[in-house]
Amino acid sequence: MKKKDFSRLNFLAPVLVFIVIFISWETIVNVFHIPRQVLPSPVNIFKSLFDNFIPLLSSHFLITLRTILTGFVIAVPTGILLGAVLSQYKILEKAISPYVIILVTTPLIVLVPLFMLWLGFGTNVRILAVIAQAIPVIMLNSITGFNSVEKTKLELMESLGATKWQTFVKVTFPNALSHVFTGITLGGVFSTISVISAEIVGGKTGLGNRIIYFSGFIETELAFACILLVILIGVTLATSIGVVRDTVIKWKN
Amino acid sequence: MNDTIIKMQDVEKIYPTKKGPLVAVQDVNFAINKEDFVSLVGPSGCGKSTIIRILGGILDQTRGTVTYFDREFSSGVKGDILSKIGFVFQSHNLLPWLSIKKNLSLPLEIFKLSGAKWEKRIDELLEMVGLTAYKNAYPAELSSGMQQRIGVIRALVHDPEILLMDEPFGSLDSITRELLNFELLSIWQKTRKTILFITHNVEESILLSSRVFVMATNPGRIIEAIDIDLPRPRTQSISNDPRYLEYEATITGLIDQFRGVDAVEEV
Numbered sequence: 001m002k003k004k005d006f007s008r009l010n011f012l013a014p015v016l017v018f019i020v021i022f023i024s025w026e027t028i029v030n031v032f033h034i035p036r037q038v039l040p041s042p043v044n045i046f047k048s049l050f051d052n053f054i055p056l057l058s059s060h061f062l063i064t065l066r067t068i069l070t071g072f073v074i075a076v077p078t079g080i081l082l083g084a085v086l087s088q089y090k091i092l093e094k095a096i097s098p099y100v101i102i103l104v105t106t107p108l109i110v111l112v113p114l115f116m117l118w119l120g121f122g123t124n125v126r127i128l129a130v131i132a133q134a135i136p137v138i139m140l141n142s143i144t145g146f147n148s149v150e151k152t153k154l155e156l157m158e159s160l161g162a163t164k165w166q167t168f169v170k171v172t173f174p175n176a177l178s179h180v181f182t183g184i185t186l187g188g189v190f191s192t193i194s195v196i197s198a199e200i201v202g203g204k205t206g207l208g209n210r211i212i213y214f215s216g217f218i219e220t221e222l223a224f225a226c227i228l229l230v231i232l233i234g235v236t237l238a239t240s241i242g243v244v245r246d247t248v249i250k251w252k253n
Numbered sequence: 254m255n256d257t258i259i260k261m262q263d264v265e266k267i268y269p270t271k272k273g274p275l276v277a278v279q280d281v282n283f284a285i286n287k288e289d290f291v292s293l294v295g296p297s298g299c300g301k302s303t304i305i306r307i308l309g310g311i312l313d314q315t316r317g318t319v320t321y322f323d324r325e326f327s328s329g330v331k332g333d334i335l336s337k338i339g340f341v342f343q344s345h346n347l348l349p350w351l352s353i354k355k356n357l358s359l360p361l362e363i364f365k366l367s368g369a370k371w372e373k374r375i376d377e378l379l380e381m382v383g384l385t386a387y388k389n390a391y392p393a394e395l396s397s398g399m400q401q402r403i404g405v406i407r408a409l410v411h412d413p414e415i416l417l418m419d420e421p422f423g424s425l426d427s428i429t430r431e432l433l434n435f436e437l438l439s440i441w442q443k444t445r446k447t448i449l450f451i452t453h454n455v456e457e458s459i460l461l462s463s464r465v466f467v468m469a470t471n472p473g474r475i476i477e478a479i480d481i482d483l484p485r486p487r488t489q490s491i492s493n494d495p496r497y498l499e500y501e502a503t504i505t506g507l508i509d510q511f512r513g514v515d516a517v518e519e520v
């Protein structure tokens with residue numbers, strides 16, 4: 001019973017915040033007569049979103065979504081696999097980690113123009129951007145997870161004469177799962193950010209491109225509508241990952 | 254016929270440390286007979302865990318040999334002999350991501366023992382410790398006493414002849430600890446396993462054992478093996494037996510004598 005009350009609260013709290021922001025925004029825009037080109041009211045943004053979604057936005061929305069998901073689906077297993085391999089071979093990990101950190105800390109936006117120089121403006125470049133950005137976070141978090149096994153758990157497997165593979169499957173991997181999911185969640189966020197960045201830098205399609213495009217024509221409401229769609233993608237992705245995590249990790253430590 | 258089933262000969266373990274090699278135990282020699290209940294007592298850091306880990310295949314000795322039955326190991330115990338051993342850790346050491354049932358079937362999986370007979374054994378062991386209702390629970394849902402009971406029966410699930418226990422009840426409150434000690438005695442009496450039990454509680458060692466090995470530090474070694482000749486089944490009232498008090502005085506005396514003057518009493 002108690003647990004249920006809590007989950008309702010967990011759900012209600014952000015909704016409440018949303019309502020507060022929505023109402024204050026709407027009030028401020030109306031009371032101060034802020035011009036709609038500068039800051040449109042939320043009601044108008046939603047209206048513009050519903051009116052224009054099918055004719056103007058849906059194709060770009062789908063392109064962006066497909067790019068994110070494609071990159072993500074490639075990045076997740078690759079990142080986990082690389083993390084698993086590197087954690088088992090310390091020398092490899094030591095050799096590669098500095099470069100991975102460089103890759104993570106370099107703003108993607110400086111790499112995308114280079115990628116485009118070499119590969120053109122198509123979606124492949126964007127998928128590459130997602131992969132370049134998401135794999136390292138997933139990998140680094142996975143490595144942390146694979147390395148965080150308690151010594152006594154490994155000793156248990158030794159006392160049973162387990163093989164390295166059995167130990168990995170029974171102990172190291174499940175032990176790493178919560179870290180792996182942290183990596184996947186961050187990977188999802190990074191994927192979304194990097195696709196939008198790449199679309200802003202070049203090309204003629206995708207929500208990122210449309211944000212720039214509509215802003216250029218002072219169609220601020222449409223630009224905001226695109227931002228809303230990006231948020232929708234990001235939030236849905238993060239929520240879905242959370243649901244998968246909670247079904248996989250049923251135990252408490 | 255010789256019924257020695259565990260033997261250590263001239264075993265030495267040296268740990269490489271930052272300050273150089275550390276001799277944890279040296280010249281360890283003993284033999285344990287079938288169905289013995291041997292306790293290993295000694296001050297903290299004398300190398301009790303080192304010895305039992307070598308026996309359990311977790312550590313490799315630096316020198317000397319370990320013999321199980323007629324098989325001699327000069328560089329670490331490994332292979333199918335491990336299926337004849339059950340190891341109980343100081344912490345319950347259950348895997349939090351597996352249900353109690355899955356935790357108990359882990360040794361069966363690793364030792365490739367499958368079939369209804371072994372499934373049934375899991376149920377029997379759960380029943381023996383009164384935890385049948387928790388078969389599908391996760392370890393986090395159990396109290397620490399229950400977790401430790403599962404830790405003990407996990408070591409029994411593949412029906413090993415030998416049980417190695419490294420301070421198995423050391424982290425429990427004294428009431429639960431006493432309860433589990435008596436449970437262990439009844440398990441031993443029923444199943445006739447050969448047990449090596451580590452504790453630094455002298456009273457516990459006398460209550461449980463047929464023999465007590467006393468250890469000293471610097472370097473870690475066994476200084477005395479004492480036969481405990483007290484009637485069984487043993488109950489709390491054993492501590493009134495004059496021979497019990499004698500054993501206690503002897504063992505405590507030995508430990509103190511080898512501990513040196515500046516040592517602090519430990520609980």
Ligand SMILES: Nc1ncnc2c1ncn2[C@@H]1O[C@H](COP(=O)(O)OP(=O)(O)OP(=O)(O)O)[C@@H](O)[C@H]1O
Pocket residue numbers: 268269270275277296297298299300301302303304453473
């Ligand atoms: N992995 C290790 N590396 C280096 N030194 C170690 C290691 N394990 C144990 N030692 C050292 O070896 C000695 C014996 O340790 P051991 O754990 O066997 O003692 P113990 O008798 O089990 O002590 P306690 O009663 O506290 O559990 C100690 O001095 C300890 O510091």
Ligand SMILES: [Mg+2]
Pocket residue numbers: 301302303
């Ligand atoms: Mg110890």
